[in-house]
Amino acid sequence: MAQQVTGQAGQPGGALNVVGRRGPNIDAIDRVTGQAKYTADIELPGMLTARILRSPHAHARVVRIDTSKAEALGGVLSVITYRDAPKVMIWGSRQYVLNDRVRFAGEAVAAVAAVDADTAARALKLISVEYEPLPFVLDPEAALAAGAPQLFEDGNLEGQPRVVNRGDIEQGLKESDHVIARTYRCPTMWSGSLEPHAVVAQWENDRVTLWCSTQSPFRVHANMVAQLGLPDSHIRIIASYVGGGFGTKSAPHVDETIAALLARKARRPVSLRYSREEEILDSNTRFEVKMYIRMGVKKDMTLHALDIRAFINQGAYHTRLGGLGNHATHLYNVPHLRTVQNRVHTNVPNTGPTRGVGDPQECFGLDSAIDEIAVEMGWDPMAFRLKNIKRNGDPIPRAAGGAEDGRLVTQALDRCIEAGASRIEWTRRNQAPNTAQAGPIRRGMGMACTERTGGGGLSGAQVKVFLDGSVIVFYSSTDIGTGSRTTLSMIAAEVLGIPLKSFRTVAGDTEAAPWDGGSQGNRTLQGTGRAVEAAARDALRQILAGAAPLLKATPEELELVGGSIRVKTETARTMTLQQVMERRGRSVVGDGSIAQGQQGTDVERTSAAHFVELDVDTETGKVTVIKYVSVHDVGRPINVTIVENQIEGGTIQGLALTRSEEMRFDPRNGRTLNANFLDLMPPTMMDFDPRAIEAVIIPNEGLAGPFGGKGLGENPCHPGMAAVANAIYNATGIRLREVPFTRGAILRALNDQRPAASRTA
Amino acid sequence: MRDDEPNVPEASVSRRAFLKGGAAATGALSSALLPETAEAQLPVATTPDARRTMVEMRVNGIPYRHEVPNHTTLLEFIRGDLKLTGAKAGCDRLQCGACTVIVNGRNIYSCTALAVEVSGAEVTTIEGLAKDNALHPLQQAFIEHSGYQCGFCTSGQILAAKAFLDRHPTPSEDDVRLAMSGNICRCSAYKRILESVMAASRAMPV
Ligand code: FES
Ligand code: FES
Numbered sequence: 001m002a003q004q005v006t007g008q009a010g011q012p013g014g015a016l017n018v019v020g021r022r023g024p025n026i027d028a029i030d031r032v033t034g035q036a037k038y039t040a041d042i043e044l045p046g047m048l049t050a051r052i053l054r055s056p057h058a059h060a061r062v063v064r065i066d067t068s069k070a071e072a073l074g075g076v077l078s079v080i081t082y083r084d085a086p087k088v089m090i091w092g093s094r095q096y097v098l099n100d101r102v103r104f105a106g107e108a109v110a111a112v113a114a115v116d117a118d119t120a121a122r123a124l125k126l127i128s129v130e131y132e133p134l135p136f137v138l139d140p141e142a143a144l145a146a147g148a149p150q151l152f153e154d155g156n157l158e159g160q161p162r163v164v165n166r167g168d169i170e171q172g173l174k175e176s177d178h179v180i181a182r183t184y185r186c187p188t189m190w191s192g193s194l195e196p197h198a199v200v201a202q203w204e205n206d207r208v209t210l211w212c213s214t215q216s217p218f219r220v221h222a223n224m225v226a227q228l229g230l231p232d233s234h235i236r237i238i239a240s241y242v243g244g245g246f247g248t249k250s251a252p253h254v255d256e257t258i259a260a261l262l263a264r265k266a267r268r269p270v271s272l273r274y275s276r277e278e279e280i281l282d283s284n285t286r287f288e289v290k291m292y293i294r295m296g297v298k299k300d301m302t303l304h305a306l307d308i309r310a311f312i313n314q315g316a317y318h319t320r321l322g323g324l325g326n327h328a329t330h331l332y333n334v335p336h337l338r339t340v341q342n343r344v345h346t347n348v349p350n351t352g353p354t355r356g357v358g359d360p361q362e363c364f365g366l367d368s369a370i371d372e373i374a375v376e377m378g379w380d381p382m383a384f385r386l387k388n389i390k391r392n393g394d395p396i397p398r399a400a401g402g403a404e405d406g407r408l409v410t411q412a413l414d415r416c417i418e419a420g421a422s423r424i425e426w427t428r429r430n431q432a433p434n435t436a437q438a439g440p441i442r443r444g445m446g447m448a449c450t451e452r453t454g455g456g457g458l459s460g461a462q463v464k465v466f467l468d469g470s471v472i473v474f475y476s477s478t479d480i481g482t483g484s485r486t487t488l489s490m491i492a493a494e495v496l497g498i499p500l501k502s503f504r505t506v507a508g509d510t511e512a513a514p515w516d517g518g519s520q521g522n523r524t525l526q527g528t529g530r531a532v533e534a535a536a537r538d539a540l541r542q543i544l545a546g547a548a549p550l551l552k553a554t555p556e557e558l559e560l561v562g563g564s565i566r567v568k569t570e571t572a573r574t575m576t577l578q579q580v581m582e583r584r585g586r587s588v589v590g591d592g593s594i595a596q597g598q599q600g601t602d603v604e605r606t607s608a609a610h611f612v613e614l615d616v617d618t619e620t621g622k623v624t625v626i627k628y629v630s631v632h633d634v635g636r637p638i639n640v641t642i643v644e645n646q647i648e649g650g651t652i653q654g655l656a657l658t659r660s661e662e663m664r665f666d667p668r669n670g671r672t673l674n675a676n677f678l679d680l681m682p683p684t685m686m687d688f689d690p691r692a693i694e695a696v697i698i699p700n701e702g703l704a705g706p707f708g709g710k711g712l713g714e715n716p717c718h719p720g721m722a723a724v725a726n727a728i729y730n731a732t733g734i735r736l737r738e739v740p741f742t743r744g745a746i747l748r749a750l751n752d753q754r755p756a757a758s759r760t761a
Numbered sequence: 762m763r764d765d766e767p768n769v770p771e772a773s774v775s776r777r778a779f780l781k782g783g784a785a786a787t788g789a790l791s792s793a794l795l796p797e798t799a800e801a802q803l804p805v806a807t808t809p810d811a812r813r814t815m816v817e818m819r820v821n822g823i824p825y826r827h828e829v830p831n832h833t834t835l836l837e838f839i840r841g842d843l844k845l846t847g848a849k850a851g852c853d854r855l856q857c858g859a860c861t862v863i864v865n866g867r868n869i870y871s872c873t874a875l876a877v878e879v880s881g882a883e884v885t886t887i888e889g890l891a892k893d894n895a896l897h898p899l900q901q902a903f904i905e906h907s908g909y910q911c912g913f914c915t916s917g918q919i920l921a922a923k924a925f926l927d928r929h930p931t932p933s934e935d936d937v938r939l940a941m942s943g944n945i946c947r948c949s950a951y952k953r954i955l956e957s958v959m960a961a962s963r964a965m966p967v
């Protein structure tokens with residue numbers, strides 16, 4: 001992905017009044033009183049309930065499908081199959097909404113809409129489908145072997161392998177004083193939200209409104225234009241309150257189109273809500289990554305060569321953003337680098353970017369290998385990182401390639417590492433694994449680093465000031481729990497000089513608000529935030545122009561402070577905003593539209609260092625996190641409370657990957673064995689002591705985002721797996737190269753470590 | 762950076778006053794949300810259908826009487842029949858707590874209780890927690906301490922905490938962790954949920 005724009009950013013001359021403070025969200029009341037309306041809470045007159053029939057086969061052709069009995073059932077108003085669905089691939093994916101070929105167990109085959117859920121469920125049972133099962137493959141490397149079942153006509157490999165080359169990898173490895181070769185694996189994992197996907201579709205003539213639980217309304221909008229063949233203006237997507245996303249809702253899906261098709265056929269509004277099981281099976285979850293890493297160092301502690309060969313298991317379909325992050329190319333200086341990413345289709349459920357695209361997976365491999373090689377050389381892994389991380393002024397690629405044609409700016413990773421080391425008291429760390437300690441408990445410390453770009457692209461927003469002086473910010477990215485309603489309002493409040501309590505927002509609405517790329521990839525603050533800032537400046541300009549004749553001054557002589565307009569040099573000459581607006585007699589609409597992309601050679605990234613101290617019980621395999629310090633560069637935090645909340649929550653999600661959430665597939669039929677919370681075990685308050693987690697914000701100022709802010713949401717979830725693996729090694733001497741680190745895996749590794757005579761069979 | 766000392770404003774309603782409020786007091790707030798009670802006056806169906814049952818319960822102080830299919834869950838009843846959508850379906854099978862409501866003083870997963878089982882009971886949903894226009898101290902604390910992110914789990918978190926604090930008004934942090942471990946917050950705002958519940962326990966009169 002392209003890096004961020006640099007240069008021109010909104011930094012006011014004076015002190016900040018709103019930005020940089022703590023405080024509750026502006027929509028807090030709605031969230032704590034049950035008034036916030038999520039998609040599944042919407043009820044329209046005559047609304048039908050929809051259900052989806054899903055394939056039990058991991059790979060099959062639909063030979064015959066008979067819906068006549070379902071259609072004849074009283075109370076069923078529409079039934080659709082692939083015959084009713086457009087032959088148009090979903091935006092960014094190879095998937096058709098409904099197809100006569102299914103590629104994972106759980107893929108949609110048909111759908112019904114009926115007067116109630118019972119009738120819809122009965123109708124599903126009346127649909128008879130004859131499948132011709134096809135051979136299937138679940139492992140990405142097996143899928144590339146000769147004779148493997150083929151998912152697509154052009155094979156299982158998506159496009160060409162993505163290759164990055166810098167220097168000469170073989171030469172670099174040869175020149176190195178020490179080389180390691182290791183394999184790391186992160187399985188397919190469930191990384192979704194508590195709110196399952198939900199859609200409500202309503203047609204009025206040839207226009208359709210879709211309430212969706214999506215992160216990216218305009219991506220869904222664009223997909224609906226393509227799927228339904230409607231003009232852009234005939235579609236309205238509304239994603240007001242969204243119950244989490246984490247990437248699984250960042251792309252269009254089958255559900256929006258299915259609901260729209262059912263509603264059109266039935267001539268009634270339709271509500272479609274995934275069950276928990278459907279949500280796990282069919283929500284673009286975290287993809288499996290297997291990494292073969294070779295790493296070489298010189299005696300002077302420099303990283304000299306890095307070779308990563310990765311197999312990315314995209315599952316049956318994948319939204320367009322696939323693959324690893326940019327850690328190998330952007331985090332450490334290394335003269336000889338090669339990365340090869342094979343993005344492979346298999347018959348596991350569809351996947352997509354989830355909280356950090358491939359960043360957590362890449363971080364696990366790379367920052368584990370960093371730790372391993374440092375240990376083998378007898379170096380402090382922190383000192384080794386500090387020696388090799390990219391710092392301000394270092395060459396860095398401007399794009400996702402290997403050529404270092406840019407220069408790193410506003411980086412604060414070195415300060416993150418130093419602050420974290422001091423908070424966790426890194427000097428207390430075991431010099432060598434704690435194997436001699438008495439008793440079953442071993443304590444250790446580990447760390448890992450991460451970095452990412454901060455989104456960008458095209459963003460838009462509007463700021464409307466009413467006659468009473470209150471403001472609504474209209475934007476079409478979303479508040480998925482990230483607090484964007486509050487953060488974006490704070491940006492506008494800072495620009496306008498209007499108190500935050502006067503603000504409301506309309507979020508996630510493609511009709512009310514201008515085009516915006518959506519809420520994923522650390523982009524809402526940096527992208528939408530800059531658009532809101534521009535819109536607020538536009539509104540301010542109009543307000544001051546309107547006030548100038550009233551105050552007998554030029555607009556340039558005026559300022560808006562604390563909800564009043566006054567002459568800068570003569571502050572007693574003042575009118576309230578409301579007075580000015582009422583005299584003006586009409587509202588003000590400020591418009592902001594921003595295009596961000598890499599310009600010039602300055603490259604801005606956002607980074608973090610995580611440190612963990614933990615106990616391993618060598619008798620039970622239980623890991624207890626004692627202290628976890630997450631140190632982040634977020635540029636200037638807009639709302640400190642929201643930033644800390646994001647860091648803490650993301651940290652726990654990263655920790656969750658170390659312990660559970662692996663999706664397991666039945667090798668006999670490819671079906672998911674654990675599509676429920678009891679088996680996937682997303683963490684509760686008991687699993688990780690929330691008091692152990694400390695979020696630390698490093699003072700910094702970015703260039704691309706509003707008021708020096710940088711995108712943040714993805715990063716806190718990245719380093720957990722690597723930091724914990726490194727700490728488990730430091731505690732026990734066992735090296736875990738596959739997540740999750742279950743008790744069984746830990747006990748097995750401890751057993752293997754023992755002298756042969758004392759091992760259990 | 763750490764939170765400053767939590768600054769929970771004086772609770773404007775005591776818990777006891779809230780509990781004593783009863784039907785008349787909460788009715789004022791809730792009837793605005795619930796224009797229908799005509800149905801509550803309907804006579805029992807004359808042709809008995811073994812697959813349907815009349816359930817009666819007081820929800821947020823208001824008496825309801827509805828005939829429902831026997832398999833109707835309490836969650837379906839309060840969301841579908843009563844249009845109280847604060848309780849959410851996160852899993853529909855006892856595994857997340859998003860559907861938590863309070864029945865006769867105990868927090869339960871409403872997705873896995875039948876409406877008929879709960880017939881005759883006193884039910885509190887998130888919509889019934891504020892009295893007049895005053896938020897419950899727990900709601901106040903969740904606002905002050907940002908005890909949520911997306912908010913999808915929040916109704917359940919607050920009600921689980923209420924049922925717990927009503928029985929254990931001065932808990933330790935570990936007590937709260939254990940008591941709240943049946944409510945998943947996928948956004949993992951756990952640190953602030955814990956702070957919110959502790960702050961509320963200090964703000965609520967014992
Ligand atoms: S919806 Fe009831 S426990 Fe999850
Ligand atoms: S706030 Fe999102 S699930 Fe708890």
